[in-house]
Amino acid sequence: MELIQRILSADPRAIARAMSLIENGDLKAREILKGIYFRTGQALVIGVTGAPGSGKSTLVDKLALAYRKLGKLVGIIAVDPTSPFSGGAILADRIRMQALYNDEGVFIRSMATRGHIGGLSHATREVISVLDAAGKDIILIETVGVGQDEIEVVKVADISVVVLVPGMGDELQTLKAGIMEIGDLFIINKADRAGVEKLEKELESMLALDARSENWKPPVVKTVATQGEGVSELIAAIHRFDQFRKASPQALQSRKYTVQENLIELLKERLLERATQQDGIWDKIQVASRDVKARKTDPYTAVEEIVRDLA
Amino acid sequence: MELIQRILSADPRAIARAMSLIENGDLKAREILKGIYFRTGQALVIGVTGAPGSGKSTLVDKLALAYRKLGKLVGIIAVDPTSPFSGGAILADRIRMQALYNDEGVFIRSMATRGHIGGLSHATREVISVLDAAGKDIILIETVGVGQDEIEVVKVADISVVVLVPGMGDELQTLKAGIMEIGDLFIINKADRAGVEKLEKELESMLALDARSENWKPPVVKTVATQGEGVSELIAAIHRFDQFRKASPQALQSRKYTVQENLIELLKERLLERATQQDGIWDKIQVASRDVKARKTDPYTAVEEIVRDLA
Numbered sequence: 001m002e003l004i005q006r007i008l009s010a011d012p013r014a015i016a017r018a019m020s021l022i023e024n025g026d027l028k029a030r031e032i033l034k035g036i037y038f039r040t041g042q043a044l045v046i047g048v049t050g051a052p053g054s055g056k057s058t059l060v061d062k063l064a065l066a067y068r069k070l071g072k073l074v075g076i077i078a079v080d081p082t083s084p085f086s087g088g089a090i091l092a093d094r095i096r097m098q099a100l101y102n103d104e105g106v107f108i109r110s111m112a113t114r115g116h117i118g119g120l121s122h123a124t125r126e127v128i129s130v131l132d133a134a135g136k137d138i139i140l141i142e143t144v145g146v147g148q149d150e151i152e153v154v155k156v157a158d159i160s161v162v163v164l165v166p167g168m169g170d171e172l173q174t175l176k177a178g179i180m181e182i183g184d185l186f187i188i189n190k191a192d193r194a195g196v197e198k199l200e201k202e203l204e205s206m207l208a209l210d211a212r213s214e215n216w217k218p219p220v221v222k223t224v225a226t227q228g229e230g231v232s233e234l235i236a237a238i239h240r241f242d243q244f245r246k247a248s249p250q251a252l253q254s255r256k257y258t259v260q261e262n263l264i265e266l267l268k269e270r271l272l273e274r275a276t277q278q279d280g281i282w283d284k285i286q287v288a289s290r291d292v293k294a295r296k297t298d299p300y301t302a303v304e305e306i307v308r309d310l311a
Numbered sequence: 312m313e314l315i316q317r318i319l320s321a322d323p324r325a326i327a328r329a330m331s332l333i334e335n336g337d338l339k340a341r342e343i344l345k346g347i348y349f350r351t352g353q354a355l356v357i358g359v360t361g362a363p364g365s366g367k368s369t370l371v372d373k374l375a376l377a378y379r380k381l382g383k384l385v386g387i388i389a390v391d392p393t394s395p396f397s398g399g400a401i402l403a404d405r406i407r408m409q410a411l412y413n414d415e416g417v418f419i420r421s422m423a424t425r426g427h428i429g430g431l432s433h434a435t436r437e438v439i440s441v442l443d444a445a446g447k448d449i450i451l452i453e454t455v456g457v458g459q460d461e462i463e464v465v466k467v468a469d470i471s472v473v474v475l476v477p478g479m480g481d482e483l484q485t486l487k488a489g490i491m492e493i494g495d496l497f498i499i500n501k502a503d504r505a506g507v508e509k510l511e512k513e514l515e516s517m518l519a520l521d522a523r524s525e526n527w528k529p530p531v532v533k534t535v536a537t538q539g540e541g542v543s544e545l546i547a548a549i550h551r552f553d554q555f556r557k558a559s560p561q562a563l564q565s566r567k568y569t570v571q572e573n574l575i576e577l578l579k580e581r582l583l584e585r586a587t588q589q590d591g592i593w594d595k596i597q598v599a600s601r602d603v604k605a606r607k608t609d610p611y612t613a614v615e616e617i618v619r620d621l622a
Contacts, residue, residue: 030611037609259610260600264583266614267596271582272575274618285578289571298348299570300341303577307585 003028004035010073010134012107019109022126033126036133043075043132044242047141047157049182054163055189059225060142061100066231067138068105075131075139076100076108079124079153107131122265124156159241161234163187164203166195183218184241187234191222216244275310284309315346321384321445323418330420333437344437347444354386354443355553358452358468360493365474366500370536371453372411377542378449379416386442386450387411387419390435390464418442433576435467470552472545474498475514477506494529495552498545502533527555586621595620 006014021029046063050056057078064074100106111127124141131139143153153160162183186207188199203220219237223230275281288302317325332340357374361367368389375385411417422438435452442450454464464471473494497518499510514531530548534541586592599613 034609034611037611038606041606258600259603260596263596263599263603263610263614266610267586267617268579268583270614270618271586272579275578275582285571285574288574289569292570292574295349295352298345299574299577300345300348303574303581306578307581 001031001035004032007032007036007130007134008039012104015107015130015134016109018130019111019127022123022130023111029126033129036129039133040129041132043128043136043139044238045128045132045139045141045156045158046238047143047153047160048163049143049153049160050163050165050187050189054165055225056142056163059163059187059189059223059231060140062225062228062231063234064100064106064138064140066228066235068103070235072105072137073135074106075128075134075136076106077124077127077131077139077141078108078110079141079143107134107136121153121156124153125262128156158245159184159238161185161187161238163189164199165190166193166199184216184245185218185234185237186220187230188220188222189225191230192224192227196222215248216241278311281306281310312342312346315343318343318347318441318445319350323415326418326441326445327420329441330422330438333434333441334422340437344440347440350444351440352443354439354447354450355549356439356443356450356452356467356469357549358454358464358471359474360454360464360471361474361476361498361500365476366536367453367474370474370498370500370534370542371451373536373539373542374545375411375417375449375451377539377546379414381546383416383448384446385417386439386445386447387417388435388438388442388450388452389419389421390452390454418445418447432464432467435464436573439467469556470495470549472496472498472549474500475510476501477504477510495527496529496545496548497531498541499531499533500536502541503535503538507533526559527552589622592617592621 003014003017007018018029018032020026021032048056048060048063060076060078064076067074100108109127111123128139128141141153141157160182162185164186166188186203188196188203200220200222207218207220219240221230221234221237223234225231276285284306288297288299288306291297292299292302314325314328318329329340329343331337332343359367359371359374371387371389375387378385411419420438422434439450439452452464452468471493473496475497477499497514499507499514511531511533518529518531530551532541532545532548534545536542587596595617599608599610599617602608603610603613
């Protein structure tokens, strides 16, 4: 396929086209992913998460810029928790640094999660593959919100960076406990604000309790993203973690999506595809839906009957 | 099964036991769900979402208390975005109102999302079924964070309440745009704070742009949850929405999980179960994982080969 060749030679329009096919669940996407797979596995995938207002976007921009100065090719994926209803990305109006948009070495894409179950990790992984095959050295995944999304992103990324800011209220402090364990590296952004030392102390004491610490003690890096302060320290810390994960992959195994988990997810989808290609199966699903709604049967029995009748 | 009978007669220990079986993915859970299904569909399921610090928990507590005074039986499920690594709920230390814990008419449960794809909506729906079959009139689902979780909860709940507070920063205002479209009803909590009018105006102007408004214009209710202020107005607004959704279910169709979507998710799981019961299939998945890791093949081709070989 011509599109595969164009992706492998890093044509930005081909990359964008492939991503649209992936997002739309187009069958052509699968052929493209097959064709490019042998060229993947080279990029370092960095997931950046944190509460709204922590300055993640600015940090990602500055990080991208710094990597560009080091001669790296960069991809940025902003994952938006878009409503499944409108399809519009809430960050559509967000203004990225013009310097990045004008740089051919940077590919930027917003991705809507669209509310599909399993959709985020699946589509994100596939979009990463495209950027990876296109020769990007660094792929930055930025998410909005703190929740299931973030956990999914962690599992897809090679390194998970959690961004905090001083002066968050007590309620946000509670939240931190939830994102604590997904961080390979912590950033205190807006580190020119009051409360840095307090946050740092709390963070360190939480990290001390972390069972992982015998393997990898997540470093805390202070940044002022708007000024570019701390970005080179951040890159150094990312580099150290990258060395660690390559040296002892088993230490991180339970925290990242394994190839096997990915295969099983794909298997589920293909099995459904195969089943629903059989004649009359959609009719059966319709009838079952009606009966379940009327409480003539329950969904578990209804599905068992559908499966039993499958060839 | 004795457990089914005990659930139907609202035995709190039986309810708790069933929920544990569901959370652990125990096969017995399926039999229980089959046995209780005919008694479900009566409860009103209210999903409460909002940014951390918006006072959701207090509001849920006060709402539960008010419904109790109206003679309703109440279930509360707090969905915690627990790390998939530790399994510990971050809100474990949260103190609910003692009055609720001492009331036999209220069943309270924390649920960890555990990072499973599709796990939240699945397990939440099943836990709701148990409370519903046990005769709870009102089931309150409270989530933490703003992201995929909330979207899933909306689809499971009959009514989605979004809690906002005055004085959120501009960054949080942006976030609101994302959760705007999932709200059937909006609450401005902590309405004794400055900035209420500003927030209300912004909210109203956003709602005016909402395409849904021809069907249902989400009302805005002001509360001071800590004082119990506005709770009866909230209950009245919930009641009005409940009447609306019963009168015109098609107006909300695209926003809620349909019975059919639920059936298809169950079907995927059963198909995987059936496939992996075949001899040698796990060996094939292992071999495929190794080959994919070594990039001898790609995951898509590997899965297609596994599916092709299935009986």
